Amino acid sequence: MFDFFKGIFSSKPEEPAEAAETTTPPATNVSTPPAAQQQAQQPPAQEVQHSQQSSAAAVNELTRTSSEAPAQRGPRRRQFGAPAAPTQETTETLSMDNRQLLEHSSKAIAEQDAMLDQLYSSVVRQKEISMAINTELDTQNRMLDDLSRDVDSTQARLHGAQRTMNRIS
Secondary structure (H helix, E strand, C coil), rough: CCCHHHHCCCCCCCCCHEEEEEEECCCCCCCCHHHHHHHHCCEEEEEEHHHHHHHHHHHHHHHHHCCCCCHHHCCCCCCCCCCCCCCCCHHHHCCCCCCHHHHHHHHHHHHHHHHHHHHHHHHHHHHHHHHHHHHHHHHHHHHHHHHHHHHHHHHHHHHHHHHHHHHHH
């Protein structure tokens, strides 16, 4: 179960079985004795067991303190890390314990998510409007180009008709 931790705590990565067979044994002039090399590869079972016990004790302590009623714990206080700097603490959060801070920040995140959803909807709607305006402008530009060609054609025919009238008169 804890083979994963053995690989993490070892000083060098474990080699596959095939690679271990093909490698040559370490040179004899190495200053580290073989027992120390073996100890560096795998942590003693006592150290692993001690870290497991410490972790279990920490989890039990956190579970115990978080499950007790606030009146049984005494004054409200933070359990993790140094207290926040007074300039960063607000009057709203100053009297809160960890659970209340978690609820408060979860509520704030949910409100921010709702506002971001509204903003996203607005941006999507603005994009749709912008695309419709772009399509309309393209259509009107084509119509203006067609009108300009028609005006040029009509103007050329008008000049031709005026020249003809000037010759006749």
